[in-house]
Amino acid sequence: MFGGIDYGVVERALPLLWQGMLFTLQLTGLSICGGVFFGTILALMRLSSFRSVSFFAASYVNFFRSLPLILVIFWFYFLVPKLLGRPIGGFYSVLIAFVMFEAAYYCEIIRAGIQSVTRTQVHAGYALGLTYGQTMRLIILPQAFRNMLPVLLTQSIIMFQDTSLVYVVGLKDFLTTADLISNRDNRPVELFVFAAIVYFIICLIGSNSARRLQRKYTI
């Protein structure tokens, strides 16, 4: 059953797999930054007292949350070069897709975080003569981010797992690299099991730290 396992295959593939992992980490990191940035804006819009603004943000979030990520990747991979009139490379198309998609999920987390800070603090901020921007930036958001840090980390782990979907447009992330090598060497067992173990260890460390953060930091 496990007789024909050749560990050397994985060892020889390590430099290439490392390249793939770097791509995955880069995409994850940039998507998290973009997603949290636009997610915060969307969350502030959703909580806005202007009806049309909050309606727009809510529609955006519900719409993107009803779609599969693969379809969104296809959309942007196809549409972005058409809109711009020139190809910008698969990486940027996919990055835009991830940021737009994840912003919808981050928005819901950030909104819950902002709502976890009591309303009286907003009133207190206004009473002190702070503007809306100052109240949000100096009082509400720092506390909100502290409260939602564990959930943000959990969502980022999901996002890290989701980056493997760039496989569908053939970008060379960690999983696609493993797949290419397994086709080249005809060694699917070793390479996919190795990929699964690597993802498992990284995500397990991530979800355990999310749990620790939850105990330690939540106000």
Add this chain to the structure above:
Amino acid sequence: MNYRWDWGILLKDPYFSWIASGFGWTCAVAILAWIIALSLGSVIGVMRTLPHPVPRAIGTAYVELFRNIPLLVQLFLWYFVVPEVLPREAGMFLKRGLPMPEFWTAVVCLGFYTGARVAEQVRAGINAIRSGQRQAALAMGLTLTQVYRYVLVPVSYRIIIPPLTSDFLGVFKNSSLALTIGVAELTARSRQIEEYTFQGIEAFATATVLYSVVTFAVMALMHMTEKRTRIPGLISLEAK
């Protein structure tokens, strides 16, 4: 942007039947996988709340394993690796004997993956019931099985309807991953139309509308179900 619009292409053959059959496969994968996920997730979730440490440990191990590996990697493990590491006859059956191996692999993979999520919701639902109810049931002389059968499970399922709904919608959306192993579901079909005709916007828009409509319909339906089955005085997990 210069783009040649042609919405009529969606009604032409074979594109219309591609979309229709793709939608059918998406629903088939999602519903069958959901049946597996719901049954497996219920068992694992209940196991994680039992007093005995062994079933708890098995349940925790299951959830950690299936939640911390990306779904696409799991799909490849089921499709490429499992037939190789099984005994020869079983592996040959999976590769040659089974009709539509891609379809069944996708169903099983999605079912096991979503099962871990359902298990977490079931556990959260049971834990959300005040421990007084469990103690009262035990004090009345019910056995542990009866406590679960008549008290804990019926109450917890009512309060976890909203998170379970989003898990079902998760399966529905995740069924699009089946295209990587060759199931011709909705997303795969819209991609195929784009490749054949270059009418990408029309093709992807059709898939987008179908996914959104099903999502909103299921959400509305489950919201109604939740209202009808709600026990007065209890809050749902979402509202918490």
